[in-house]
Amino acid sequence: MRTIRAFADMTMKMLLRRRTIYGISIVILLALLGISRVPSFDVGNEGRFILDFGMFGLEIGALLLAIGLAANLYPRDRESRVLLPLLAVPLSRAHYLLGRFAGAALVQMASLVAGCLGLVAVLAINGYAVPPALIPAALLLVVEGWFLLSVVFFFGFWTSPPLNAPLTVLLFIISQMSVREFVSLLPAASGAMKVIRLLLPHMDAFHIKDPIAHGETVPLLYFAVAAFYGLCYTAFILTVGLAVFRSRDLR
């Protein structure tokens, strides 16, 4: 654990010294500020509109952060030959993956928390109440971000960064679809499509922005189950990613 912690610390410092994180974070904050200036069609419910779009913006921010932070980590380590002394001496491949993931996950979490605070500030500045369910919703958003990060790491082991980004976005889109929507893409192979969709993650489980925006109560158990599901899926993707990484020859 100490080795992983030290490597995660190194990763975090490295990411915090790159411009990517600040660029994406500024875009997220500007988007949140911009939402309050967008005229709402639903007069009288502007607060709900800000909350709804704000959380959607944060979700897209989580996706951008995952790609921006992690898509280039492994390829860069390989190209710069830094991976070789790291893996030859202090780290095993599991240490490497977990350390890089933990470092990137912490940076992503910090950025998303900052985004959530920005959303709270936008709501408060415009005189709208902040629903208490925003806190667990933000935590779910962080879990979703970690899941997306694990997907980016997974694709990173067998694709190039330019391919990693569209694949992750594609998975992001598919995982928002219901089984029925997914099967409708290719009805001729409905059986296979159904199986594929059931195997792919169900990120719609993380989407509670609508009930929160509409002031509905979301039971805490739901948050707990959804977070558990997200963490389990993240662990699963990381495990598969590690298996792919271990099978790779570092030519």
Place this chain on the structure above:
Amino acid sequence: MADAPIRVTALTKRYPVRMGLGSVAALDSVSFELREGEIMGFLGPNGAGKTTAIKCVLGLLKPSSGRVRLWGLPPAHPSVRRRLGYVPESPDYDDAFTPLELLSLFARMRRLPGGRCDWLDLLARVGLSAWETTRIRKFSKGMRQRVSLALALQSRPSLLVLDEPTGGLDPLARSEFRSIILEESSSRGATVFLSSHLLSEVETICTRALILDHGSLVRQGSMRELLREENQWRLEFAGEAPASLAGRVSALPVTSTPDEAAGSGEYRELRTAGEDLQACIDELRSAGARITRVEPVYGRLEDVFLSATAGQREEEPERDQ
């Protein structure tokens, strides 16, 4: 551990070619061993398989067949890793860090004792004392290579694996690099496995060398064995050589070499084949010449390398690791 620091037995590494149709052998049944405390040079033309062999030794590549053992254990064994130092060819550490930060972070990862003062001493040793808190992005290639060496030396490794460590360095930096390697070997008894294209460097510091070509080991031995020209002897003598020797020696006389240690007077030297050596000595003596030295002829590593790798004259890109 009494086992050899590196023992490679029948190591073969095959890489799949495109579409998985067949494979190409980057290493073909290579066997060698490093003894404790020696500096082994690892030579070969581009694409000979040197880096592949080093990566197999370090456990970064899985051999297709054969065995690699470091002190009798697999390369990935934690106790082996703790005793290893590795300098890859031109690594490009993240330029957001300073050398001191990198050393501290690596020390934490390796769970090494020691603190800031130790790392400052280490940076001074590799010639970076004035740059310890400067970000690596401002460093030249040579300075980055020094950072890499400092990281490799940090754990006071028993085995140093160096893959083209001085490539791209200026002569002064190369000389400093060599001094550090020699110091590691002489003062701490570290074993060094040095891959290099700089033959003069290998000739200067290595005790033994391996020459790899087309993935096969074509020559190995102590530096003296490798450099010794086959069946050639050098005779040094005082006096005149008889004309009858002309057919048996390669040059008569080769040079006039006054030898201070052997006394005053004019000395000459000649070269002859082993089978003619005794006859030459007899004839020189009967002509009244005084023989002052008889020794094998040593050539240059470059000649040995060129003759050993004479087969390879065309590049093989797919093997260029």
